[in-house]
Amino acid sequence: MKQTKQNPQAAVPIMDAEAIRRALRRIAHEIIERNPPLEKLVLAGIPSRGVEIARRIAAFIHEIEKIDVETGVIDVAMHRDDVGKRPELPLVHASKLPLPLEERTIIIVDDVLYTGRTVRAAMDAINSFGRPARIQLAVLIDRGHRELPIRPDYVGKNLPTATREQIQVRLQETDNEADAVWLGREI
Amino acid sequence: MTTRWTRKDLLGLRELSADEINFVLETADAFKQVGTREIKKVPALRGKTLVNFFVEPSTRTRISFELAAFRLSADVINISATTSSLTKGETLKDTARNLEALHADILVLRHSSAGAPQFLANRLKASVINAGDGAHEHPTQALLDLYTIRERRGKIAGLHVVIIGDILFSRVARSNIFGLLKLGARVTLVGPSTLVPREFEKLGVEVSHKIDDVLPKADVVNLLRIQHERQRREYFPGLGEYVRLFGLTKERAKLLKPDCLIMHPGPINRGVEIDSDVADGLQSVILDQVTNGLAVRMAVLYLCGGISTQ
Numbered sequence: 001m002k003q004t005k006q007n008p009q010a011a012v013p014i015m016d017a018e019a020i021r022r023a024l025r026r027i028a029h030e031i032i033e034r035n036p037p038l039e040k041l042v043l044a045g046i047p048s049r050g051v052e053i054a055r056r057i058a059a060f061i062h063e064i065e066k067i068d069v070e071t072g073v074i075d076v077a078m079h080r081d082d083v084g085k086r087p088e089l090p091l092v093h094a095s096k097l098p099l100p101l102e103e104r105t106i107i108i109v110d111d112v113l114y115t116g117r118t119v120r121a122a123m124d125a126i127n128s129f130g131r132p133a134r135i136q137l138a139v140l141i142d143r144g145h146r147e148l149p150i151r152p153d154y155v156g157k158n159l160p161t162a163t164r165e166q167i168q169v170r171l172q173e174t175d176n177e178a179d180a181v182w183l184g185r186e187i
Numbered sequence: 188m189t190t191r192w193t194r195k196d197l198l199g200l201r202e203l204s205a206d207e208i209n210f211v212l213e214t215a216d217a218f219k220q221v222g223t224r225e226i227k228k229v230p231a232l233r234g235k236t237l238v239n240f241f242v243e244p245s246t247r248t249r250i251s252f253e254l255a256a257f258r259l260s261a262d263v264i265n266i267s268a269t270t271s272s273l274t275k276g277e278t279l280k281d282t283a284r285n286l287e288a289l290h291a292d293i294l295v296l297r298h299s300s301a302g303a304p305q306f307l308a309n310r311l312k313a314s315v316i317n318a319g320d321g322a323h324e325h326p327t328q329a330l331l332d333l334y335t336i337r338e339r340r341g342k343i344a345g346l347h348v349v350i351i352g353d354i355l356f357s358r359v360a361r362s363n364i365f366g367l368l369k370l371g372a373r374v375t376l377v378g379p380s381t382l383v384p385r386e387f388e389k390l391g392v393e394v395s396h397k398i399d400d401v402l403p404k405a406d407v408v409n410l411l412r413i414q415h416e417r418q419r420r421e422y423f424p425g426l427g428e429y430v431r432l433f434g435l436t437k438e439r440a441k442l443l444k445p446d447c448l449i450m451h452p453g454p455i456n457r458g459v460e461i462d463s464d465v466a467d468g469l470q471s472v473i474l475d476q477v478t479n480g481l482a483v484r485m486a487v488l489y490l491c492g493g494i495s496t497q
Contacts, residue, residue, distance in 0.1 A: 083233065086493075086494060088193045096220070128221075128226040128229065129225055
């Protein structure tokens, strides 16, 4: 889920750059452990922070195992379930996955898992490319409040929240700010 | 660049900002990719109804919109002038209101009168997409031309685009002029003075009546169809003379830079605006235009048809 920007002064820091680094490195270890052989693996990020997080996890996997896993991009805009309900539309990015998907394991990567609707749309998007052997889910933050029967396979940090709170993930590459996760108390 | 799209209608390029035009082109990149998937269909407009309302005949534009709508999972109804009650004297507004009463969400309109799409857009809740109105605008054709240039040359700013032919009657030319100038291209119009009056210089383009002077300096030539159906005899003496003075013959094509793109919105009059060999040659991107037209129209339908009109 994309979070709207707000004043960081009113927000509480949840993770700093080092905590994010450790969490993603641990996720990389878990992915390696659960997915041999790594040659069949694709880390597919949801734009824009999911793409950057996927790139970082791939870099950790390379560091640990000396193997380059494939990465991809899944834009979910065309597969969302709220067509005609938004007064303005953001830019759609081109999806990019290595083909064919058959026999591959796709790991969907995003920054925050909330209702699960984005992940559902991502699975729908993946299926239009083919039929992967399996699909898994990795997120930096799981904030709860699922509206669909979806659960993550790899979690950087579980963060129980109230629906009126906001989670903001900031990454150097996508936001031009120091890596951090903030919990906003006000909306 | 704009990061959000907020329009329910696409009426012309004159009203769009450079940012908005680029937004459509970038969105089209994403939709072009859909054509390479195993399942070339996305649920973006599932449950929406699109009406192709073509009061003027057109095959390629209508089919392109129809296929674009199918790929977005919309339902499509085609209405042409001869099958509509316009021939029974119903007004355009009444026909459109009837379509809306059937809960049509998107109306793609081709009409012989300039301003017809604007007229309906102001009165209907449905999205209205201009598929060509009189000699006014044909925005999706210009967008696909821009997309094709950008795809082949990597940019539009700074390129010299030469539009040749029947500019006076051409909505394609007008939409292209607006779009190209907004994105920073240099535009030269070429044709007989009756069809390319100096008046056009007011838009910020150059006008020339000597094709052989202009061709060597072109990065893109866009050849417009001679519209027999709109022509009256006084505009030029005959097709033979037009070919001799302005046709892109095999000989004349040798004047072009090797990387100059040759475009044509179709349908081609082979041997009139363009020689067969040139139309089928390596510099021709005429079929790319057709393929890209689908991606651009998917983007336009997704953007205009996908926003809330409440």
